[in-house]
Amino acid sequence: MLTDQERREIEAELPHYPRKQALCIEALKVVQHHRGWVDDEALCDVAEFLDMTPHEVDSVATFYNLIYRRRVGRNVIHLCDSISCWVMGGDGICEHLKGNLGIEMGETTEDGRFTLLPIPCLGDCDRAPSMMIGRTLHSGLTPGKVDDILRDCK
Ligand code: FES
Structure with a gap:
């Protein structure tokens, strides 16, 4: 589940984008900033929040090589x-x-x-x-x- 802080940070970006789905990378960055990487559960939460499918969000996450889908070092x-x-x-x-x-x-x-x-x-x-x-x-x-x-x- 996205934390209140994560939700607030993602929502703060909303006015800068034409539609919710365009926030996908920013939302993933917010989650990664707080957790170090993006696990499956967080990815599904982002998808739900943005009215996207987990597959759509995963496609963005795996295309962008600064989003980590596996646990990484400090x-x-x-x-x-x-x-x-x-x-x-x-x-x-x-x-x-x-x-x-x-x-x-x-x-x-x-x-x-x-x-x-x-x-x-x-x-x-x-x-x-x-x-x-x-x-x-x-x-x-x-x-x-x-x-x-x-x-x-x-
Ligand atoms: S080839 Fe451009 S920075 Fe390495």
């Missing part, structure tokens, strides 16, 4: 896997991250601190290779820089 690392980053050594950064964290792409560390996910171009190609953690973009990655960034993550 820090979600989105490592760019597009061409400029690849050319600039993105594969090496990926291997370094996997080795440092002890997980494969798509997995979460046992302590729940990190999840590692691929993402298409972050629009930071001229400073590749790049990754995003939360809302912070990290550019010009090197193994040493990656280690420093991970150390600063709580």
